[in-house]
């Protein structure tokens with residue numbers, strides 16, 4: 158079973174260049190029908206039970222493809238899905254060329270305050286749109302957003318990636334937790350950016366038609382976190 | 390009255406003691422820990438654990454520990470444990486340079502009990518006091534014992550589930566549980582099927598899991614670098630008796646499946662944080678961290694990433710006094726002390742609330 162899948166993916170992936178080993182997938186750079194692409198392979202995680210592993214890898218591949226399509230239809234910038242192989246849990250994606258992660262961009266501190274503010278406002282707007290489409294990303298971090306800087310009068314483009322933990326839900330609770338996960342990842346990755354994150358939320362609120370109950374839930378989840386007594 | 394045996398006073402005014410301690414090549418720190426059902430007192434001299442005795446308040450199967458009963462237990466044994474700590478270290482109160490105690494987080498009544506004794510001996514002995522964050526105690530003890538330099542820390546215990554990494558003078562929380570702690574989930578499952586609390590529910594689940602073979606699918610909830618265990622707990626609370634009485638699976642199978650599921654979640658969020666921070670070291674601390682299956686799974690993950698795993702055994706994983714002494718020692722060395730009027734306790738005290746003055 159395992160060897161068969163490994164063989165399949167190795168056939169697919171021969172002659173490609175390993176780009177990065179992420180947390181749950183290996184990413185390779187290759188060409189798909191002549192176009193620069195990224196192969197995201199959810200390989201076996203040997204630490205977990207095979208039954209659990211198969212289930213998670215398959216479910217996440219499926220979720221990732223579904224949510225990318227849904228976002229794309231809503232006009233949110235995401236990589237195009239070129240091809241999916243469910244037997245080896247490989248997704249062939251458009252490569253977002255000349256991009257860097259938002260995390261790298263913020264950390265490089267090459268940008269001015271004004272630019273940072275514009276960036277987080279853009280993030281807020283995109284997340285508002287995504288949530289209004291009932292897509293819950295499930296793993297919002299600044300590593301999972303790619304920025305292709307604009308030049309001169311071309312505006313910079315922001316792509317959302319890594320939808321493996323995503324799902325569809327209209328519940329304010331799920332959207333609130335989605336923002337909570339981002340807030341924690343954002344503030345722990347980029348120390349002393351509380352004000353910047355507030356700006357992100359502000360632009361989310363301004364751009365979303367259903368933000369009120371979401372923000373209320375966000376406050377609730379934050380409070381739960383602070384109230385937890387953490388014994389032991 | 391029973392405090393008498395340690396009523397040895399240093400004949401110096403406080404300020405001199407501080408100066409003395411700072412100039413002393415090897416400050417000796419005693420740590421008092423009692424934030425949950427363990428009471429421990431440990432003595433550390435420059436990274437060397439001189440003594441670390443401990444007692445555990447064990448409740449009957451099916452029962453958790455209540456704050457007031459736990460405090461009563463701690464009160465009853467704390468002076469005996471203190472005597473042991475000094476005797477095993479071969480030290481007199483006059484040899485102690487600083488008294489560290491757990492300021493929080495934890496259960497109110499036991500925290501108060503232990504802090505009171507720490508305050509009292511500090512005054513009797515004329516030594517400075519230091520209020521220590523319990524979670525930081527776990528991290529610093531883990532770093533001391535394993536010599537891990539700058540690891541991604543998985544802190545897992547009865548009350549906490551956090552993935553932590555250090556940056557810019559704070560231990561920052563990258564991921565955590567959004568509801569109950571993993572240890573709490575295990576303990577409460579143990580109560581449902583009446584597994585013994587002696588020596589700990591987690592230990593007994595680990596032993597039973599070794600005999601389980603059938604994997605029962607349970608809810609699996611990872612949200613970014615956060616996890617949630619309440620769904621698994623309520624599912625297993627609802628289903629376990631049905632599944633057991635119908636013969637669909639055994640108690641051992643449930644222990645096995647629960648461990649496989651929750652530990653996979655923990656390894657996954659640790660790996661996410663590592664990928665996010667670009668880290669190549671993992672340190673597991675906290676009571677659940679002495680589970681060998683968890684360590685094994687984490688080891689496999691680390692190997693796949695070319696990373697290194699650091700873990701300790703039950704002496705230092707489970708709450709103990711030395712860890713408070715060690716964090717206290719780091720704080721003391723960097724010039725911190727807690728004034729008597731600031732020596733209160735707090736049930737809520739986040740890991741990232743502490744400024745880490747002892748690391749660059």
Ligand SMILES: Nc1ncnc2c1ncn2[C@@H]1O[C@H](COP(=O)(O)OP(=O)(O)OP(=O)(O)O)[C@@H](O)[C@H]1O
Nearest residue numbers: 179180181182184195236250251252253300319664
């Ligand atoms: N379509 C793409 N174009 C260009 N780069 C990409 C693309 N997809 C992913 N990457 C790069 O690979 C990294 C990891 O991708 P992704 O987040 O999808 O995988 P992952 O295994 O979930 O990783 P992690 O767990 O580290 O977030 C991204 O941060 C980005 O640098």
Ligand SMILES: [Mg+2]
Nearest residue numbers: 179300301319
């Ligand atoms: Mg990612």
